[in-house]
Amino acid sequence: MRRSSFAAFAAALVLLWPGEVEAHLVTTGLGPVYDGISHVLLSFDDLLPVVALALLAGLNGQAAGRKVLFTLPIAWLAGGAAGYASGVALFPAGFASLSLLLLGILTAADRRLPPFVVKGLAMILGLVHGSGNGAGIAAAGHDALGLIGITLAIFVLVALVTAGVVSLKKPWARIAVRVAGSWIAAVGLLLLGWTLRGRI
């Protein structure tokens, strides 16, 4: 009980630490929904953590994959709506690098995680990134429908990547996913260095 209280306190501290919002929407000229879709596909800041989580969920099997498939887009939409309404992004400094590092290490290690842990990671990731997107859309004066495009793109992306990884049977294919995880972790570690260098 004491441990869970500490974890909740630490999580609240991290989430309440405001960071810089760098969530600009791509303008396609096809409307806000398509702007949202292209934003996910073109912005590595959002794309890479989604792919990392989808790889991790896929390695953890169908149950974890199904939980992430619905949890992540819904949490992203909820966080986006909150960010759009409030104009405040709950995007702590260093969250992007630490999330990539954590998800990458978990993927590279290929350890089985309880489905609720994977679901919790999806919820935190969705809420934080979604709030950044929502606040960014509000700050730019764009239509909130962009969030629908973002959510749809994430749903499709997670479905494709997770299903692809779940269906892998050959050992070398799972190793390839683990190598991808180690690359993502390496990116997270380098990004953490960039973040700290900017602050030292």
Add this chain to the structure above:
Amino acid sequence: MSSPPAFRAKLGPVIIAMLVTSPVWAHAEQGQAAGFLTGLHHPISGLDHVLAMVAVGLWGAQLGAPAIWLLPVTFPMVMAFGGFLGLIGVPLPGVELGIAASAMLLGTMVACEARPPLWLAATLVGVFAIFHGHAHGTELPAGENGLLYSVGFVIATGCLHATGISIGLIHRWPSGRIVLRVAGVAVAAGGAFFMWRAFS
């Protein structure tokens, strides 16, 4: 020696396509793509780095499973840790010597077809990875997009390993083993040259 009609039918559109002028997009690289390309270029810009990275792949292929997949999983993360140290300004003495020594030693391992215990091979490669990562970390140009630079950097490093592993697959043939050992001698000689240059 007339060409078949089907071939001529395909040749016409190809020639037309080649002759049709298209707009030139010859702007200087800028924005996020520049960061990605700079990161992609950085690991292949120095021959000393390239020799060592490829040698890791060659050695992994020589050692076979599980080293062939363990080294590509661990190397990017350890190298990123070195890059992280370089980014936050932690000094590492003798970086150039360490890089040159890595090419010499890894080349020698390949040339001798050495088979040390897995932990020793992983430790050896890991220590050298820190030197390479640190050198990259201190040389990172300012003003680039940190995330995209890191993505390009890690992808290029991973591709160098993959190149080494792909070449190393010739190890399955008797003549291929000899070619690999000769390649190891060449890598070690390259390392010796860089060591001499570091001292001069």
